[in-house]
Amino acid sequence: MTTNAKPEAPHHRNLNCYKHFNCRLPECVARYSAYRRRVHRQQGYGTWQPFVDAEPVRRHLQLLDEYGISFEQTARLAGLKATVVAGLLYPMGSRGIKQRLRAETADKILAVKPVPENLNELRPIDATGTRRRLQALVAIGFPFLRLGEHLPIHPNQVHYVASGRRVQVKTARAVAALYDQLWNQNPADYGIRPATSLKVKRYAASKGWAPPAAWDDDTIDDPTAQPDLGEHTPRFIALAENALELEKSQGYTRQQAADRLEVSKEALQQAIGRYRAMQQTAA
Structure with a gap:
């Protein structure tokens, strides 16, 4: 015997679970009721506009793309299907590019901002800040191999990241977190022998690498900034x-x-x- 029961909603972040999956969780019912009240109120005032012009949203998507946030990543962050967002940029079948979209969909896309936190973790970005953070930690006595134990890359690759021009977002984030943890710490407290620490300090000095005290948090990622070496x-x-x-x-x-x-x-x-x-x- 088969049933026609609807499948479980994939998530409960918007009205779809109530409308299309017969979801009746209290929070979803409350969300739908609030939506209906808002619709009725706006209809009464004559301000109900379920669809809005797609052009401002399209420009926002282009801005996000220039920053490095793809439309697929935007869709994930906004809780939308990728095809919904793609339809604002590319012709979908015989319908062409969307010229209008629902106001709530527009609001979700516009809420995605061009900030580092929204970048896809696999996307390559400028390595200036990552490079300087690694070099600064070496300058106070932390060896590359020990730093690599806390990063999402093979320890043998840390040396290359410290001199590279591009780095994946996830590696940049991990290096920044590690730097925040170690910038004012003594390597000896982490089991690093004084002789080893002295050796890597000399190596950093020979390369002209600046220690953490030479960098400010708001300029370390700026390619045009220069370290303050004590003057x-x-x-x-x-x-x-x-x-x-x-x-x-x-x-x-x-x-x-x-x-x-x-x-x-x-x-x-x-x-x-x-x-x-x-x-x-x-x-």
Whole structure:
């Protein structure tokens, strides 16, 4: 005996499970009810527009593609089928390129921003920041092979990444996380012998590689930035000390201090974090 029961919904992120899979989970029913209330309200005001012009969305997809986020990756991030997004860029059968789409679909695509977090982890990107982070860790005594134990590549390949021009996103992310963990640490605390540490430090010095203290978090990925090798106070120290003084003496909030110092709040937070970590290490 066979049944005509509908298959299980693949996910419960939008209205599809309620409409097409007969899903009646409380949260899905609530989502659909909220949608219907919004529709009725907009219909009453005469503002109901279920479809919108596709051109702004198409331009956004082109912007994402230029940044390195493919339409397939955009579809995954937006919770949409790849064919839905592809139809905005390429002719689909005899219908041609879509000229209109549902407003909620447009909102989901427009919500995908051109930021590093949204890049496909296998995509090659500029290796400037990755290269500098690895070189900086070697400059304070961490051998390539030991660093490689914590990265998604073979340890023998770390040396090539440290001098390369392109790197996969997943490797860049892993190196950044490792750098944040080790930049102010003593290699001896990780079981690295002093003689080994001294050897890799000399190697880094012969290559002219800058240590972590020479780089600021907001410039280490900038190909045009130059390391501060000690001629001046490192920028992160200056930012942190100036911000903390503004907060203490003039009652500035962290955002106000960032605005005064002409940096983002995130960059200032990172500078203060590095400054306090440095003080704790020195204590």
